[in-house]
Amino acid sequence: MTAVWGGIVVMVAGCFALKYAGLSVPEGVLQHPVTVRAVELIPAGLLGALIAVQVFADGSSVRVDARLLALGVAAVLLALRVPFLPMVVVSAAVAALVRQV
């Protein structure tokens, strides 16, 4: 439990520092093309990795189960422009239903 609090403190400090630094640094300091390109790509790379681990990992093994079906449902709903919250709820419900049968 203490370790989780430690993680929370680091996350709070880090996330706020980034927000505050952005408002405070002089314009142009962070405009180096390499920095800009890297930061543009970070969310796509990390979210891709997060999805893969969340959907397929079970401890240290890889497993295909209802989570993959739920992800497929989420993709279809997103393609149909369903808003975030209903999309998440329906996709969770599909996983829950599949596990019932």
Next chain:
Amino acid sequence: MTSDRSIVIDSLGVGLATGTYGVSFGAISTSSGLSVLQTCIISLLVFTGASQFAFIGIIASGGNPLTGALTAVLLGSRNLFYGVSMAPKLDLDPRARLATAHLVIDESTAMGVTRASRRQARLGFYWTGISIFVLWNLTTLVGALAGNAIGDPRTYGLDAAVGAAFLGLLWPRLASVKGRLVALIGAAVALGLVPVTSAGLPIIIGGATAVLLGMLWRPRATS
């Protein structure tokens, strides 16, 4: 010229749509083993959705909380650049900057950065940021209490909801070929590492590899 009134209404609309999905964060967080207090503190003090989801996702999969925090901070790095583009629009003195920084997130920036005047940039930014902040924290509490009452998250598919939430956050970035490629590389590398490294590391290494490869790749067709 957009009227002040329509900016406020649009901002509240975005605030309502975004703020309510704090409920999914709250429910997933407590059913992943975090306490209601921890969950609410995270929404109150971190207040940037993707980072929050990443942190609890890594905790839920048995990862080290510090790895979770590192991933969360890396995801939060985009807020740095939102701040850079908002600063000249908002034109704040140092004290106001400290109070405002917390509100620098995807949606407030999107609703503020395109405005022609300082007045309207502030209207869009603050109405969006504050309405999301209030709702996000209220709905986090509701979700956290519900998640606590649920018991095993798998019964309600809450473990699957995390993947769906990440996909929702990723979706706008899949519009470009490069976004799709980087996301796919991140996923593939992370998955390959799951059996051989400790939880959490596949995400950071997968994400970093994807970003590096993405930066090296320049399509010839475009200038």
